[in-house]
Amino acid sequence: MCQHQPQCPSAYASDHDAACLVAFHPEQGWGLLCNGVVVFEDTGELLPDGRSVPAHRDHYGCAA
Secondary structure (H helix, E strand, O other), X not given: OOOOOOXXXXXXXXXXXXXXXXEEEOOOOEEEEOOOOEEEOOOXXXXXXXXXXXXXXXXXXXXX
């Protein structure tokens, strides 16, 4: 899914939230990373396989 060089971490890597943000909807409180992870403003996440990750207080951004 990621087209960046070097490639961003996969959705299942421990640092998956370091992938690049490709869609951002602050008015709705969510963003989409290039690895398919949906991140929410409360820092919760939804993985591509439908599993959820509870809210945590790390920041997300772009590894590239």
